[in-house]
Amino acid sequence: MMDTLKMHSLDGVQRNIELIGKLFPNAITEVKRNGKVKHAIDFDVLRQELSDSIVEGREERYQFTWPDKKKAMLAANAPITATLRPVVADSVGKDGTSGGFDSENLYIEGDNLEVLKLLQETYLGKVKMIYIDPPYNTGNDFVYEDDFAQRTEDYMGNSGQYDEEGNRMVTNTESNGRFHTDWLNMIYPRLKLAKDLLAEDGIVVISIDDNEFDNLRKCCDEIFGEANLVNCFIWNCSTAGGIRPKFASKTHEYILTYAKSKNSAETIYAPLSSDAIKMYSQKDARGVYRDKDFAFRNKSTNLNQRYGIKCPDGEVVYPKDGYIYRFIYPKFEETLHEGGVTFKKTKTSPLINSNGEQASWNIYIRKYLGDAMGAPSTLIPKEMMSIYNVGTQTIQDLFDGKRVFENAKPVDVIQYMANMFTKGSECNTILDFFSGSATTAHAVMQLNAEDGGHRKFIMVQLPEKTDEKSEAYKAGYKNICEIGKERIRRAGRKIKEDAGLTAPADLDIGFRCLRLDESNMKPVYYTPEKTQQQDLFSLVDNVKPDRTPEDLLFQVMLDLGVLLSSPIEVKEIAGKKVFNVAEGFLLACFDHDVTEETVKAIAQMKPYYAVFRDSSMANDSVATNFDQIFETYSPETVRKVL
Secondary structure, rough: OOOEOOOOOOOOOHHHHHHHHHHOOOEEEEEEEEEEEEEEEEEEHHHHHHOOOOOOOOOOOOOOOOOOOOHHHHHOOOOOOEEEEHHHHOEEOOOOOOOOOOOOEEEEEEEHHHHHHHHHHHOOOOOEEEEOOOOOOOOOOOOOOOOOOOOHHHHHHOOOOOOOOOEOOOOOOHHHOOOOHHHHHHHHHHHHHHHHHHHEEEEEEEEEOOOOOHHHHHHHHHHHOOOHHEEEEEEOOOOOOOOHHHOOOOOOOEEEEEOOOOOOOOOOOOOHHHHHHHOOOOEEOOEEEEEEEEEOOOOOOOOHHHHOEOOOOOEEEEEEEEEEOOOOOHHHHHHHHOOOOEEEEEEOEEEEEEEOOOOOOEEEEEEEEEHOOOOOOOEHHHHOOOOOHHHHHHHHHHHHOOOOOOOOOOHHHHHHHHHHHHHOOOOOOEOOOOOOOOOOHHHHHHHHHHHHOOOOEEEEEEEEOOOOOOOHHOOOOEEEEHHHHHHHHHHHHHHHHHHHHOOOOOOOOOEEEEEEEEEOOOHHOOOOOHHHHHHHHHHHOOOOOOOOHHHHHHHHHHHOOOOOOOOEEEEEOOOOEEEEEOOOOEEEEEOOOHHHHHHHHHHHHHEEEEOOOOOOEHHHHHHHHHHHHHHHHOOOOOOEEE
């Protein structure tokens, strides 16, 4: 039997009810809403199940809340009927070809809250790292269509800061322009949805400044759990030039990091700079290494690290005054036996011979690249300090000197974080749902070019309009998405050119462009009970007339949980267009007048999923024989219609 696709995002409420029901079946009850009986939670029972004493009323407890928090939670759980439509003309192939559609990277235009909901089915537990640089709530930034310019009187009223007689309890002029409620209502549901997309060993990385740092941390503590805080990194974003402030100069921002589960997360190492890596120019059976002086400057008088070593010609050498060896003699002997010690003739050795004269030998130990990466400091390396707005300057250089975007993050900072948290992982998708100028995409491509990695990116950005007076608008970029897509195109070409022959053969510098839109299905698809009998003849086809087969394919992929980056091959079978997705995992045909020949050919290919339009079959005979054909050739195939 063919089942009908639901064609809407995951219902977060129903999923949560199911999960609670598995743990506490006695907490599941039934309620009647809008004339229908639905499962619901008996919260009195649930509270009792989670308490070791009799629960009789609301207890005082530590909590983090704000006006409309419940609405923010509902916003995360409410299902939608939107879809993502492919925009092939704006896409770029893996090799940089305009209009190519084979890239495994995604660029999605649309409200990130809705996009995150659409990705729940397909990318659940599949994202290794999320990096976001959300609006800081400075009073000047724009957050979708939220109004941050709320009057203080309105803010005080919403936050309940009035006494019983209507007088304001607190007068705080510092709260002018700092409307935390709106910001929290924006960020909370997005982080809640984002958590579900993370793999078990996944990490979320968030740039923020002082305006909302405290609230962000409390949000993350609640959503990810306090125990899953990885660390708060400090980035020196300024040298404090310019006008002298009344108080201290602000020279840093924060990069807050949480794990989905610290128990599952990999050990992280501080990435080495490209210049440091170049020092490891020698190689043996164990790996890449560099020679390092065995004696180093140190005022210690520890005799265990000041002993004689016999050189190849018999000369015995000792460290000079003010020097010691890196470790004691038994460890040296062990290293020598393993082949990790090198003797070299030199006139500038920090060693002396038995007579106290300058030694003719120096001793080196092999320092392997794998041993050089230690635990990272919470201070981002000083070489990444933004002496000037280097992120903006990078974009300006890419766009032929045009300043098309302001206040972008530097590529190397995001690259540093990605290198730290995605090294060696099989799950290597990096998501940025506040992508702005697409700095994260730039950083991912650059990192892949340098270390041969196979990280994939998903960028999500609302197409915010550019100011008509801005340099971006005058240059032809009418919204931020146009800037972001063009930046990826230009950055990809430059990265590939700069790498030259050293570029990995499979370096992906492209992206598939997708755009958020209303469902491909007519309203009758979701609410057939509301359709009048006299309207039935006009609704033979439940697909909107302006939608293409490619549009339908991506909505089906979203519904069935098929990766949107999957390879797609188009075949013609008996004159009908058939999509082969993920090498036979999904076969879909949305043409009309499909014959038994086409159905039989698809069944013989034994896909996991086979999808057709409800109105696809050429006649009643084909529709009648459909299931029998599949039962004969591929009984395990899951058959769906839309």
